Amino acid sequence: MKTNNVQYTTFSGWADPPADILPALTDDLTCEVAVVGGGLGGMSTALRLAERGQDVVLLEAEFCGHGASSRNAGQVAGAPGGDLQLLNLLFRTKMPGMVRLAEHAAHHVEELIKTHDIDCDYERTGNVFAAVSRGQMGRVRRVAKILQRAGGHVELGTSEELGIPRGFLGGMREKVGGIMNPGRFTSGVRRALLSSNARVFERSKVTDVRRDRGQMVLSTPQGEVRANKVVLATNAYAGEWDITPPRLSVPIWVIEVETEPIDPARLAALGWTSRSGLVTQHNIMENYRLTPRNTIVFGVRRLERGTTFPLPQKEPDPALVEELAEAFATRFPALSDVAIDRAWGGWIAITSSWLPLAGQIDDNIFYSIACNGHGLAQAPYVGSLIADLIVDGERHEDLGGLWMKKPEFPRPMMMGPLGLRSIWTVDRFNDLVNGSRRNARRGSVPVA
Numbered sequence: 001m002k003t004n005n006v007q008y009t010t011f012s013g014w015a016d017p018p019a020d021i022l023p024a025l026t027d028d029l030t031c032e033v034a035v036v037g038g039g040l041g042g043m044s045t046a047l048r049l050a051e052r053g054q055d056v057v058l059l060e061a062e063f064c065g066h067g068a069s070s071r072n073a074g075q076v077a078g079a080p081g082g083d084l085q086l087l088n089l090l091f092r093t094k095m096p097g098m099v100r101l102a103e104h105a106a107h108h109v110e111e112l113i114k115t116h117d118i119d120c121d122y123e124r125t126g127n128v129f130a131a132v133s134r135g136q137m138g139r140v141r142r143v144a145k146i147l148q149r150a151g152g153h154v155e156l157g158t159s160e161e162l163g164i165p166r167g168f169l170g171g172m173r174e175k176v177g178g179i180m181n182p183g184r185f186t187s188g189v190r191r192a193l194l195s196s197n198a199r200v201f202e203r204s205k206v207t208d209v210r211r212d213r214g215q216m217v218l219s220t221p222q223g224e225v226r227a228n229k230v231v232l233a234t235n236a237y238a239g240e241w242d243i244t245p246p247r248l249s250v251p252i253w254v255i256e257v258e259t260e261p262i263d264p265a266r267l268a269a270l271g272w273t274s275r276s277g278l279v280t281q282h283n284i285m286e287n288y289r290l291t292p293r294n295t296i297v298f299g300v301r302r303l304e305r306g307t308t309f310p311l312p313q314k315e316p317d318p319a320l321v322e323e324l325a326e327a328f329a330t331r332f333p334a335l336s337d338v339a340i341d342r343a344w345g346g347w348i349a350i351t352s353s354w355l356p357l358a359g360q361i362d363d364n365i366f367y368s369i370a371c372n373g374h375g376l377a378q379a380p381y382v383g384s385l386i387a388d389l390i391v392d393g394e395r396h397e398d399l400g401g402l403w404m405k406k407p408e409f410p411r412p413m414m415m416g417p418l419g420l421r422s423i424w425t426v427d428r429f430n431d432l433v434n435g436s437r438r439n440a441r442r443g444s445v446p447v448a
Contacts, residue, residue: 006321008344011070029226030226036230037060041379061206068371073182078106084146095149103176108380128164128276163274164276166270166443168443207220209365250351256344257342259296282301349375359404
C-alpha cells in the first residue's frame, strides 16, 4: 500500500475547523450551570440545559468539536465497548443496563440528527464485530450470546449473509446504529448549541476549578465564571485540575487514516453490500468503514498512553501509518496498491473498568466519561441525561446504571507502556498463526 504522499493533520480528516470560532471569555460572570469541555458530551449537556431553560455557560479550550468528537471513525455503536466477555464475567448483573444504554444512545444520536437537521451522511447500517480467523469467530459467537441474553439486538452470520467483505469469515452485526461523518455531525451539534440561549466561549481554557462561598469558580486566562453547579465533560482531558478524581480515566492516543478514492467497481468486488462498519476482534481492534466519497477509513491497532497534562497536540506517527497500511493490505489484498491519502489522530478516554461512568463530587460538581471508543453515541446521550438530572433532581434509569456512588477509581490494568505493548504483541503473534492472511487472500477471489 502506498504511503509516500500522506497528508498528516493535527485536526481531523472529516471536516475543516469552523470559520466562526467564538471569542474567548474576557469578563467575570455568573450562571446557574457551567459546563467545561466543548466535545459532544459537553455540547449536548449545555444544549439540553438551555432547551430546559437553564442559565448555562460552556467553556472550551480550543473550539467546540476540537477533540475526539470530530476525529473518530464515525461508527455509531449499538453495543457496549471493551472486552464483553471479561465485562460479563465481572459485571454480569450490569450487562442488561449496559446494552440498553448503548442502544438508547444510538437512537438518541439519530434523534439529534433529525431534530436539528444535521447533514452528516448518516447510514443506518449497523456495525459488525468482524472475525478474521476461526478463533475470532468463536469469540464473536460467545459475545453474541452474552448480548442476546442481555436483551441486545444482534445477529450472527457469514460474510455473505452479513454483506461484509469476503476476506472476513463472518461476524455479528449490531442491528442498532450505523456510520456517519463525525466531523459534520459535531459541527451540526455545535450549530444547534450556538443557536440556543447557552453562552459559549471558545479559546477559553479552564486553568483552575475551585470552591468559594458555596459556589464553584472556574478560572480562565482572561476571566472567571462563578456557577452553582459545574459539569466536567472533558473526557481525555479530565485530569487537568486537582479537583478531578484521581485515575478517573486514562488518556489514549489513537489514529485513523483514509485511502484515496477507489474505483467503485473495485469496491463492489469486495462484497461489502451492507456498508456496515467493521471492528475486528483483536485485543486492540482494527476498524474499517466505507465513505460516500468511495474511500475506506480505518485505524487504531495500537494505543499510546498520555502521561502528562496538558496533553500535546500531535500528528500521527508515520511508522504507525505504515503498520496500518500493512494491516489494510492483509485484510484487503485486492486493494494493496491503493494509496493512503490522509492521517489524523486524537485523544480518547479509557476508564479502568472499560465502562462509561458518571457521578458527582460533593453536591455541585458532576462528571462523566462516556468514551472508551464508543463516545460518538454515548457521550451525547449521557450528557443529556446529566442535564436532565440537574434540572429534575432524578436520575434516569440509564444514567443510574453507570452512576458512581463515590469518585474512587482503581489503577487501570495493562494501560502502561509495557502492558499496551504486550497486548499489541499478542495480537501480532495471533495474526501470524491464525490463518487470517490466508483467509483474506482466499476471500479476495470473486465468487463465480
